[in-house]
Amino acid sequence: MRNASRPSTPAVRVMQSFGPPRPTTNPYIHMLDAALAETAGVDHLRFDRRRALLGRYDALHLHWPELLLRGSSPSRTLARRAFAMALRLRLSVTEVALIHTVHNVRPHSDSTRWERRYLAWLDRRVDHRIVLNEQTELAPGAASTLIPHGHYRDWFASVPSVPPTPGLLSFVGLVRPYKGVEELLDAFASTAATAPALRLRIAGSPSSAQLERDVRERAGGDARVELDFRYLTEPEFANVVMESAGVVLPYRFMHNSGSALAALSLRRPVLVPRTDVNEALAREVGPGWVTMFDGALTGADLERFAEGIHPLPTAAPDLSAREWASAGDAHRSAYVAAVARRRGGARS
Structure with missing residues (x-):
């Protein structure tokens, strides 16, 4: 030992x-x-x-x-x-x-x-x-x-790998007010005419019944949106990430994000707000893995992200410092x- x-x-x-x-x-x-x-x-x-x-x-x-x-x-x-x-x-x-x-x-x-x-x-x-x-x-x-x-590679090592679904973007993790899920849904709604094949999955347990109602209302009748409000086990979390072409984390404030590192550990790119921390993370892990947006998230940001991550980078994200x-x-x-x-x- x-x-x-x-x-x-x-x-x-x-x-x-x-x-x-x-x-x-x-x-x-x-x-x-x-x-x-x-x-x-x-x-x-x-x-x-x-x-x-x-x-x-x-x-x-x-x-x-x-x-x-x-x-x-x-x-x-x-x-x-x-x-x-x-x-x-x-x-x-x-x-x-x-x-x-x-x-x-x-x-x-x-x-x-x-x-x-x-x-x-x-x-x-x-x-x-x-x-x-x-x-x-x-x-x-x-x-x-x-x-x-630290990275999550060992944590998820026992979960069988699954291929990404082209055009599927996901938010995954506990749904909290500061994580900007409502703004994500508003931005995604604006892509209906320009990117009708794009899909969005929201997966994770909301922190309150009111927040769940708000998210459902924002999703409206968009058939491209899938809502899964269950508490996710770790294998379920990993499967949601791996089934996605990319993970969107539109936090209103982001300083440290375990969800971003979890997605990168599972070899899925992330879309995150531009901060000094995220710029450093992008440099650390290598090109193609971290995409940033400025200001309020827009439908154009989502479309650019979806286009830029297909195909996935060939080199795995560098997490050797973790x-x-x-x-x-x-x-x-x-x-x-x-x-x-x-x-x-x-x-x-």
Whole structure:
């Protein structure tokens, strides 16, 4: 095992902010969980509330810290807030280092005033940040490590390959307000006369019944649009991507996108908004895999994308900088740096 290859180095004991991954857990967490379990010099602990308050560990690694504060009911939210205050006390009186992976520049959902105050305190308490791309802006002097989001090739390796369907574009993944699905449908509707053979599939579970109604209304009676609002298993997600000629991700704001990397890992090109992050991704993976649009998505953008990706590029997208074994080792280095910073000393 890889975690036996560094016998002379003390292991850094790190608790993650996630528990045992479930089938519905973000694949990034599944893959990180597996990578850290195999990383030499890391004693990898999944989240446990009792251990978080009373146990011995060197560092706590946060991913989406707002999720620690929210429950599925008012009573559970109250219980989580009580735990959060107890955790704050523990972090205030001990030398537990705090690491935060900056997945999003800001939370995707609205937060309460209490949550904003708590998250602001957490942000001040963080010793080290992990960023997924070079474009993430941090406060001057903030300690950080760049660890690119790993690829999904191994994650989807067991899913049989299927050929793309010419002219079929897809949006795939959880349907959220910030992802711009309504604007995608408006843009697609404008192609009815100029690209009648073009098809669009929306596949993924909406975040609310109201959003589902809005999307259905936008789709109208366009027979070229297919709506599949089921929660997709990972093989189903992969099949939707592979059956598509290309994947459209018209997010209103995009900083890091696991869906884009998943599509590229499955060798399907993506259409995404033009941002510094996406321009860097296009350079990284090679020509033909990342197409960008400027401003509001239009029907012309969709038509150009559909024309430009047929046939698919012959060379696979270059994802060599996103190997999970390298990510595990890089996380260990970040953990060691965070612990040293918190304790004011050196640890190798």
